[in-house]
Amino acid sequence: MFTHLMLGSNDVQKSKAFYDAALGALGIDPGFDMGHRVFYRSPGGALGVGKPANGEPATFGNGGTTGFAAADMAAVDAFHAAGIANGGSDEGAPGHRPNAPGKAYGAYLRDPDGNKICAFCQMPD
Numbered sequence: 001m002f003t004h005l006m007l008g009s010n011d012v013q014k015s016k017a018f019y020d021a022a023l024g025a026l027g028i029d030p031g032f033d034m035g036h037r038v039f040y041r042s043p044g045g046a047l048g049v050g051k052p053a054n055g056e057p058a059t060f061g062n063g064g065t066t067g068f069a070a071a072d073m074a075a076v077d078a079f080h081a082a083g084i085a086n087g088g089s090d091e092g093a094p095g096h097r098p099n100a101p102g103k104a105y106g107a108y109l110r111d112p113d114g115n116k117i118c119a120f121c122q123m124p125d
Helices: 012-024 073-085
Strands: 004-008 037-042 045-050 066-069 089-096 104-110 116-122
Touching: 012 037, 012 045, 012 073, 073 089, 073 104, 073 116, 089 116
Parallel strands: 004 045, 066 116
Antiparallel strands: 037 045, 089 104, 104 116
16 A cells, blocks of 8 residues: 655664664664665665655654564564664553454654554464
């Protein structure tokens, strides 16, 4: 359904450090740095992080969350820890999410620009 997702940033290099660490914990290679934007690629699509094309300051969307697939609970934990260590803020510590489908295990972060992201996997039976 999606080819890519673009998140705004006011400090692309700070965002690159954050996403390289957080997404690296999920097995995604470091971002391709284009100066004003950074792109991350995976078989499931691409994520771009960069300055808005209209030249206005980047702002985050209230109510929006970008979710990333994790291989297992350890990857979710590593994603959360790496994000916190690289300028992100906690938006929901790793744990079972009983209101999500299946036996979901996830963690939430805010990136350095306030965008809400998460990583999820299914817990083993």
